[in-house]
Amino acid sequence: MLPPKTLSERVLHALAFEIIAVLLCAPLLAWAMGQPVxxxxxxxxxxxxVAMLWNVLYNxxxxxLxxxxxxxxxxxxxxxxxxxxxxGLVLWVVPLAAWWLSVSLWEALLLDIGLLLFFLPYTYVFNLAYDKLRAAWWARRAAGYKGA
Structure with a gap:
């Protein structure tokens, strides 16, 4: 069984998730919305x-549980x-996007639905890969201690 995640590991997890997401989303959003990058x-x-803070709390x-x-x-x-x-993230992001883009909450929700279609599989795949890498790291660490 793997040890519980520390606060610093949770922060690293959130940062990795968000940095990759911003690198993928910023150009796509600019293209889709006809806005400057x-x-x-x-x-x-x-x-x-917002997502990083929610990520740490939610996870x-x-x-x-x-x-x-x-x-x-x-x-x-x-x-x-x-x-x-x-x-949960929709509840935070829609008002922010509506304000930022000077659009209605409905238009911001439609934008967020587009983001959701990207982030649902991205979240699943990212966390699956993270968990596998974490398990492999702990297994290597345990094997290293046995050999010492």
Missing amino acids: WHMGALAAAISL SLFER ERRRGWVRTPRVRAVHAAGFEF
Whole structure:
């Protein structure tokens, strides 16, 4: 069994997730919205900051629930995890995007739905890869201690 994640590991996880996301999203948003890359890049960075804070809080709460209930990260649990994260993020991002772009909440919601279509599979794949890399790191670390 893997040890619980520390706060510093949670921060590293969130930073990696968001940096990759901003690098992918800023140019796509600029193209889709017909806005300058710097303008959409700044919005992507602001959304990223909100998402990082939400990521740390949400994952902490989800993993606590996961341990309490004895859940295993099956594809179904991973899908629930990703969907729950994205739903909560919508509640934060839509008002921010509406204000930033001077559009209605409805238009911002439509934009966010587009982002959601990207982020649901991205969240799933990123966390699956992270968990596999983390498990491999701990396995190598345990093997190194046995050999010493």
